[in-house]
Amino acid sequence: MSQKRIYFDxxxxxxxxxxxxxSMMPFLTENFGNPSSIYSYGRETRMAIEASRKTxxxxxxxxxxxxxxxxxxxxxxxxxxxxxxxxLDCKHIITSRIEHHAVLHAVEHINNMNLAKVSxxxxxxxxxxxxxxxxxxLAASEEKTLVTLMHANNEIGNILDLHAVGNLCKLYxxxxxxxxxxxxxxxxxxxxxxxxxxxxxxxxxxxxxKGVGLLYINENIKIKPFVHGGSQERNxxxxxxxxxxIIGFAKALNLATAHQEEEVLYIGALKQYMMxxxxxxxxxxxxxxxxxxxxxxxxxxxxxPKTEKSEMILFNLDINNICASGGSACTSGAxxxxxxxxxxxxxxxxxxxxxxxxxxxxxxxxxxxVQMLKELL
Numbered sequence: 001m002s003q004k005r006i007y008f009d010x011x012x013x014x015x016x017x018x019x020x021x022x023s024m025m026p027f028l029t030e031n032f033g034n035p036s037s038i039y040s041y042g043r044e045t046r047m048a049i050e051a052s053r054k055t056x057x058x059x060x061x062x063x064x065x066x067x068x069x070x071x072x073x074x075x076x077x078x079x080x081x082x083x084x085x086x087x088l089d090c091k092h093i094i095t096s097r098i099e100h101h102a103v104l105h106a107v108e109h110i111n112n113m114n115l116a117k118v119s120x121x122x123x124x125x126x127x128x129x130x131x132x133x134x135x136x137x138l139a140a141s142e143e144k145t146l147v148t149l150m151h152a153n154n155e156i157g158n159i160l161d162l163h164a165v166g167n168l169c170k171l172y173x174x175x176x177x178x179x180x181x182x183x184x185x186x187x188x189x190x191x192x193x194x195x196x197x198x199x200x201x202x203x204x205x206x207x208x209x210k211g212v213g214l215l216y217i218n219e220n221i222k223i224k225p226f227v228h229g230g231s232q233e234r235n236x237x238x239x240x241x242x243x244x245x246i247i248g249f250a251k252a253l254n255l256a257t258a259h260q261e262e263e264v265l266y267i268g269a270l271k272q273y274m275m276x277x278x279x280x281x282x283x284x285x286x287x288x289x290x291x292x293x294x295x296x297x298x299x300x301x302x303x304x305p306k307t308e309k310s311e312m313i314l315f316n317l318d319i320n321n322i323c324a325s326g327g328s329a330c331t332s333g334a335x336x337x338x339x340x341x342x343x344x345x346x347x348x349x350x351x352x353x354x355x356x357x358x359x360x361x362x363x364x365x366x367x368x369x370v371q372m373l374k375e376l377l
Contacts, residue, residue: 005321006365010205011154011182011299011356012325016248017207023251024209027244035241036232045243052250056214059257062191068215068233069246073181074102075226076200076215077148079237080177081106083223084146084198085116088175091143093118096129098155098340103148103179121149126290127158127344134165138172145172150179151187151199155340155354156289157296159183166195175221181205184214185256186264186298197221203245207358208252212245263359268297270357270366277370278302282377288345288352299356303345309377310351316376317353322369325354 007015027048033041035049050064057064070076081103084090093116095107111118119141122133129149138145147169152159162178169176177198180189184199185206191199198221201214217223217236229238256263278285288301304310314326326338341352355369 005323006369007323008355008357008361008365008369009323009325010358010361011354013204013210014207014358015360016204016209017252017255019255020208020248020252024244024248027247031243035243036230045241049241049243049246052246055250056253059253060189060191060216061193062216063219065234066191066216066219068217068236069241069249070213070215070237071211071242072213073100073179073200073202073205074213076198076202076213077102077177077179078106079215079223079226080198080200080217081146081148082110083226084175084177085110087223088146088221089144090146090175091116092141092145094121094134094137094141094145094147094149094174095119096121096123096149097343098123098127098153099148099150100154100179100181101339103150104339107148116146117143123344125344126293127153127156127288127340128290128294129160129165131161131164131168135168135172138168138174141172141174145169145174146177147174148177148179150182152180152182152296152299153289153340154182154299155338156301156344157182157291157299158289159294159296161294162194162196169197170195182296182299185253186260186296188257188260191216191218203249203252206252206256209245209248212242212249214249259359264297266359267357267361270361270363271297271300273363274300274355274357274366274370277366278373281370281374286350288341298358299354301341301352301354303350303352304377306349306351307377313351313353313373313376317369317372320372322372324369325356326352 033045035046053064053067057067110116119137122130175197180199181202184201197218199216203212204210227238284305286303
């Protein structure tokens with residue numbers, strides 16, 4: 001009999017909630033009309049999309065007209081960054097070297113095309129953004145500036161103070177985009193009272209379907225479409241809508257926020273328990289980021305002394321049906337190591353494993369993983 005898989009890579013993607021699948025099914029079967037069609041089949045799906053938009057807007061305390069559905073968090077971040085440069089006249093971008101590649105590569109692309117210059121904010125020793133340095137960069141900037149900094153780092157879990165950064169941006173008349181892919185669905189948002197211009201999300205990070213994302217555009221911001229060819233998403237994103245994905249996004253966000261308080265406590269306790277067990281049983285273990293401070297409760301970045309055994313750790317965990325990662329979900333088969341760990345803790349004698357948890361995980365699973373690590377190391 002095969003051993004049951006232990007899944008500790010929820011920061012990469014989460015399991016689809018059965019209730020979410022159930023909400024999507026009618027739009028994969030009988031409700032198949034094109035939302036742009038004017039007859040009843042089309043109107044049904046159009047109404048379902050708009051109901052989903054209202055649901056998401058209500059949960060985030062935003063206006064429905066500020067919510068746009070996309071294909072993923074990457075598309076959302078690319079749209080915000082490129083349109084800020086093209087349409088809002090941002091000629092200077094401030095970001096950090098530990099952003100997700102969806103942001104870093106978009107910023108590098110803009111820089112390579114000489115559309116805007118780029119500054120990288122300094123980081124503190126624990127991986128947090130140095131807010132004093134951010135203010136210096138903003139104060140010294142002679143051009144309209146876009147600040148793009150993620151809410152929670154997807155590899156070490158450090159959480160940015162959105163209000164502190166947003167207020168600095170307001171003070172210096174800068175545009176503020178935050179990649180909130182790791183926090184949407186895991187963290188309460190009140191966008192009416194948050195000083196952000198753009199935020200981004202992806203349903204598959206909170207037990208929704210893959211292939212659907214969110215872009216929030218503050219009503220005071222006016223940008224032109226990033227994708228052309230139709231009037232969908234109120235002329236902001238051309239292309240036939242991913243109807244069942246949008247339905248799934250709204251349902252998943254609804255479920256995630258309905259049980260957020262108890263899940264924060266439950267999953268946070270799992271993280272604390274794993275930290276304690278690793279410290280107790282694995283010699284030389286350490287943790288990356290501000291692990292006991294301002295840090296995402298779903299994520300634990302553990303660092304082990306480098307040995308011949310620890311270098312093969314992810315491979316050996318996989319053989320034993322344990323899913324974890326070395327950093328973010330790698331797009332290529334070759335693991336080039338984590339750019340985040342290289343920046344904050346460039347120690348070639350350490351090996352990093354990211355464990356990320358969901359409501360489906362248990363302490364028993366942690367015990368099994370820690371026991372397996374003891375044997376492997």
